[in-house]
Amino acid sequence: MSQQLTLALSKGRIFEETLPLLEAAGIRVTEDPEKSRKLILATNDPAVRVIIVRASDVPTYVQHGAADFGVAGKDVLHEHGGEGLYQPIDLNIAQCRVSVAVSAGFDYDKAVRQGARLRVATKYTKTAREHFAKKGVHVDLIKLYGSMELAPLVGLSDAIVDLVSTGSTLRANNLVEVEHIMDISSRLIVNQAALKLKRERLQPILQAFEQAARRSV
Numbered sequence: 001m002s003q004q005l006t007l008a009l010s011k012g013r014i015f016e017e018t019l020p021l022l023e024a025a026g027i028r029v030t031e032d033p034e035k036s037r038k039l040i041l042a043t044n045d046p047a048v049r050v051i052i053v054r055a056s057d058v059p060t061y062v063q064h065g066a067a068d069f070g071v072a073g074k075d076v077l078h079e080h081g082g083e084g085l086y087q088p089i090d091l092n093i094a095q096c097r098v099s100v101a102v103s104a105g106f107d108y109d110k111a112v113r114q115g116a117r118l119r120v121a122t123k124y125t126k127t128a129r130e131h132f133a134k135k136g137v138h139v140d141l142i143k144l145y146g147s148m149e150l151a152p153l154v155g156l157s158d159a160i161v162d163l164v165s166t167g168s169t170l171r172a173n174n175l176v177e178v179e180h181i182m183d184i185s186s187r188l189i190v191n192q193a194a195l196k197l198k199r200e201r202l203q204p205i206l207q208a209f210e211q212a213a214r215r216s217v
């Protein structure tokens with residue numbers, strides 16, 4: 001295995017919030033993914049490159065060794081299952097929560113008490129299935145890939161399972177949070193083979209990330 005390191009990141013908040021951690025490891029990304037169409041970005045270290053992938057694809061690239069390490073939210077990791085991944089560090093970035101939300105006029109508690117079958121729209125089908133199974137609530141899950149907040153407004157679902165941070169997206173769409181499922185932040189994930197075979201190159205970067213993440217708590 002070559003000692004070249006490939007880091008998988010998604011554009012937007014994860015890329016932005018990982019930059020200071022990379023900086024702490026002496027790594028500077030020399031191109032801006034918001035300005036360039038390139039998917040492989042160089043850094044000031046010729047032995048480290050960054051690949052830009054969808055947030056939900058980061059674990060897949062790392063699991064298969066197409067990236068040696070990456071940064072992914074616990075929401076995404078829980079859905080993926082974490083197979084083949086070593087998850088050494090909680091980076092405490094991109095903090096939010098996974099919650100159940102409904103239209104302001106919908107009596108969620110009553111529907112649950114009456115044993116109603118709920119239609120739930122979400123991209124987090126595994127998380128949602130586990131949550132409602134634990135509560136003993138029957139649900140029909142409707143898989144979506146984005147804009148979950150729209151579903152109850154147009155009658156596609158009774159509830160959604162989605163990320164909430166400030167709550168402003170819910171408020172803007174007249175939805176209310178009725179259950180908190182799990183707290184979310186992003187973790188550093190490492191390919192298990194790379195951890196053994198590229199330990200010498202990876203270890204100092206992991207250490208710098210860990211220290212920087214601890215300082216920012």
Ligand SMILES: Nc1ncnc2c1ncn2[C@@H]1O[C@H](COP(=O)(O)OP(=O)(O)OP(=O)(O)O)[C@@H](O)[C@H]1O
Binds near residue numbers: 011054074096
């Ligand atoms: N509003 C938010 N506040 C804080 N963290 C968030 C927020 N929304 C998402 N996150 C976290 O950041 C991660 C990446 O979110 P982002 O919005 O960049 O991608 P996405 O559009 O959800 O993913 P995909 O492109 O795979 O559909 C999420 O998996 C979650 O862990």
Ligand SMILES: O=P(O)(O)OC[C@H]1O[C@H](OP(=O)(O)OP(=O)(O)O)[C@H](O)[C@@H]1O
Binds near residue numbers: 166
């Ligand atoms: O509680 P809030 O602060 O409104 O954040 C929650 C929203 O953030 C995420 O979406 P997305 O990444 O598209 O939104 P953002 O980048 O505008 O936060 C998520 O899917 C919610 O829709």
